[in-house]
Amino acid sequence: MAKKSNKTRKKPAKPVHPRKPAKPNARRAVSAKTRAKKQPKQKFHVSHHDEAAFDQGLRTYAKYRDLGLAPATGGMVQGHVIRFIPPFVPEDVAKPHYHDVDLQLIYVLKGWYRTEFDGEGVHTFEAGSCWIQPPKIKHTVLGYSDDCELLEIVLPAEFKTVMLEK
Numbered sequence: 001m002a003k004k005s006n007k008t009r010k011k012p013a014k015p016v017h018p019r020k021p022a023k024p025n026a027r028r029a030v031s032a033k034t035r036a037k038k039q040p041k042q043k044f045h046v047s048h049h050d051e052a053a054f055d056q057g058l059r060t061y062a063k064y065r066d067l068g069l070a071p072a073t074g075g076m077v078q079g080h081v082i083r084f085i086p087p088f089v090p091e092d093v094a095k096p097h098y099h100d101v102d103l104q105l106i107y108v109l110k111g112w113y114r115t116e117f118d119g120e121g122v123h124t125f126e127a128g129s130c131w132i133q134p135p136k137i138k139h140t141v142l143g144y145s146d147d148c149e150l151l152e153i154v155l156p157a158e159f160k161t162v163m164l165e166k
């Protein structure tokens with residue numbers, strides 16, 4: 001039989017730290033299931049390199065290879081490889097503008113690319129460089145190498161570009 005404790009002294013009262021109620025904006029890991037409810041359904045998609053896929057589109061100074069991300073993500077993302085057409089002609093390319101996006105990420109695949117950003121100065125990016133252009137940041141392309149190729153990922157797939165006066 002267990003010996004009965006004959007301690008009668010009361011323990012000192014513990015300080016009370018009531019639990020704070022969780023803030024609705026508290027940073028928390030959101031499960032993939034929860035995210036999926038808010039975003040369009042995605043489907044498995046592959047795009048292999050294809051020289052014939054480079055399309056000049058509306059611009060005279062670059063060809064675009066669409067990676068097919070927009071239909072695969074229900075319009076959430078677009079991605080393309082941009083291959084610039086030499087030589088760099090400032091009158092055609094160096095026009096201040098911004099893009100009304102949620103996210104714009106660029107990665108240099110080949111060559112180099114130079115841009116001036118409002119409040120951030122002039123940056124020259126080389127193969128392996130990656131940057132994010134915050135939504136609506138004003139920028140002007142100042143140059144690119146003859147072999148320049150960029151990978152660009154933009155959210156959402158459809159967005160507006162606003163050209164500005166010099």
Ligand SMILES: [Fe+2]
Binds near residue numbers: 099139
């Ligand atoms: Fe731009």
